[in-house]
Amino acid sequence: MTYDHPLITVEHVLPQNPKADSQWVELFDEERRAQWTHRLGNLVLLYRAKNSAAQNHDFTAKKAKYFTGRGGVVPFALTSQVLQHAEWTPEVLKARQEELLGVLFEEWRL
Numbered sequence: 461m462t463y464d465h466p467l468i469t470v471e472h473v474l475p476q477n478p479k480a481d482s483q484w485v486e487l488f489d490e491e492r493r494a495q496w497t498h499r500l501g502n503l504v505l506l507y508r509a510k511n512s513a514a515q516n517h518d519f520t521a522k523k524a525k526y527f528t529g530r531g532g533v534v535p536f537a538l539t540s541q542v543l544q545h546a547e548w549t550p551e552v553l554k555a556r557q558e559e560l561l562g563v564l565f566e567e568w569r570l
Contacts, residue, residue, distance in 0.1 A: 505538065
């Protein structure tokens with residue numbers, strides 16, 4: 461499998477600018493959004509078209525945009541792992557952050 465790098469983008473699952481009436485504002489107060497928005501555990505790879513479709517939607521809608529529609533399922537394993545979660549909470553983000561850092565430390569022998 462090859463990747464067309466100019467077509468791949470980084471998506472923030474917890475959006476950078478959530479709508480005031482969104483689930484994100486309920487689950488993540490301002491301090492937690494600042495803490496988690498740009499951390500590795502909140503980031504996934506997407507094709508540019510899917511990233512544009514995902515936007516600032518709530519988690520359930522974002523999952524549908526990531527994994528359905530034109531182009532089918534995204535081929536990135538770390539992105540596909542998001543599908544297993546029913547919701548995207550600070551606890552889920554913390555666990556994902558720790559898991560990803562563990563993989564990096566092991567693979568890069570840090």
